[in-house]
Amino acid sequence: MDAGFNMQEGRLQCLGDWRLPAVAAVEPDLDALSLATLDALTIDTSAVEALDLGGARLLQRLRERAEAAGITTALEAGDAHRRLLDLVADVPDALQTSVRRPSLLAIIGEHSIDHGRELKGFLAFVGETSSEVLPRLFRPWTFRGRRLISELEQTGVYAVPIVALLTFLVGMVIAYQLSIGLQSYGATIFLPELLTTTILRELGPMIVAIVVAGRTASSFAAQLGTMKINEEIDALRTLGISPFDMMVLPKFVALLIALPLLTILANVAGMLGGVVVTWIAHDQGLGEFLGRLPQGMGVRHLWLGLAKAPVFAAMIALIGCHQGLRVERGAEGVGRATTTAVVQAIFAVIVINAAFSVMFNVLGL
């Protein structure tokens, strides 16, 4: 039988099963009891089938409410029930969790400070990495070749299919859109020139960087973060091995090599996508397409695009490793670091790309 009670002449007769979770149903009824007219309240649990601490606390609350109103209370209960009510009689003071809602200005300020601190931490990390990396450059034979190869495989080789497919599709889409515009002027013949500009200079490097930012920054952050919370990073330090040297440097160098190579691959795949479209839609064959390339200043765009790739690579690797190494708060922190790494890396790629555009423009390249 579910929990229930009868209230008659200051006598609360409790009935049924006063246990969690079902006992919660009587809470509103108990709260609604009017005690104002009473001089004494008797709580009788002798007819209760079962009582637990949850039910006992509800009765005790009623008792405390009555006593606060100056009503004397009595308890008619067996020893077992009496003991349960005693157990819940003394609620420790809850800590003052006064949730004060901060003002908008305070929120903005707090976020600014957080971001400033994060930037400072990142710069410190860049400095630390540099101080580890620069001495290495003079002693290249001490470099960890095997780790580098394995990182190259992870960040470069395994990214080949996705990068090739994505840029091929983007090349096709761009070619279609450009040819629609050009057709109205009868100028589809200039498609190769336009394609080289967009793909070699802008889209190729950027799409590769974004894909790698998603794939590799997250994996760097997750790997290093997991090592951090397993105390593996600390273990390396105690064994006299620098985690920068062992973990960060190979990743950094591997990405510095892999990203330009992936960009070349992306350029080829993107142009192929364009060729396929011109071939299908405009009957311009591969030979004709390639024949126009040197006139389209393709080489200059190729180099300008490739020049950006190492910068992207450095940023992605540094952000991924930095986020990984600053993980705290256990496994949950790893998840958060992974997300932050991807967001920051993609953000950095797009901002740097814009900065390059402005710079090239000013330099007249």
Added chain:
Amino acid sequence: MNQDAQSNQATAAIRVRRLMNRMGDTLVHDGLDFDIQAGEIIGLVGGSGAGKTVLLRTLLALREPEGGSIELFGQEMVGIGEVELRRRRRRIGMLFQHGALFGGLTVLENVSLPLREHTTLSPAVIEELALIKLKMAGLDPSVAGLYSDELSGGMIKRVALARALVMDPEVLFLDEPTAGLDPVNAAAFDELIRELSELLGLTVVMVTHDLDALWQITHRVIFLGRGKVLADGPVAEMNASSIPEVAAYFSDRRKQKEA
């Protein structure tokens, strides 16, 4: 709270019959039979790989056994639907080995989560009950606002114990409750479990390697090995056991203790 169990001595709190569990090709449990009476504190013992944790997971219905039956207060726990299972699990509290506190929640939120999920109690009552349970677990209310990574190992166990008790279960399972605690803390924790068991009429099943705990607080020890219950009785009878594994487990440890 366990009046119905007391009034009905014939029904064991937990009754396991012909329990079979297989992990890959190995038969971990090859027909386990044992009863646990309400209010008992049972130590579940056995060498590494004897299937203690598998048994615990099976008793919690986190794992479906290959065969056999498990009854909790006379109600079958094997082969029933998820909805019915969820209702019957409310009579069980579990303290996981590493606490399994939820990372994004404070101590108070961790402890009050089951109440918020399963009852319609008002937030004020929920907070009171959670604080009472924290106090019973021997914690100061000032820890209520902390996150699990701000707690020491002993405090994590105590918070996890408070969370396991918050729905007023009748059976409490403990997986190596004192592993990783210093001897003073471990002894205090054992004592706390004994007190709570007496106070609340809890039936306690603990997996442990801690011989001190077995001697101090258990009424009975169930020794698993070779897929069977090798021995079942008070710990004092164990080192006189005629079964070599059981005798070795207890006598070796005894020598170490005396040395």
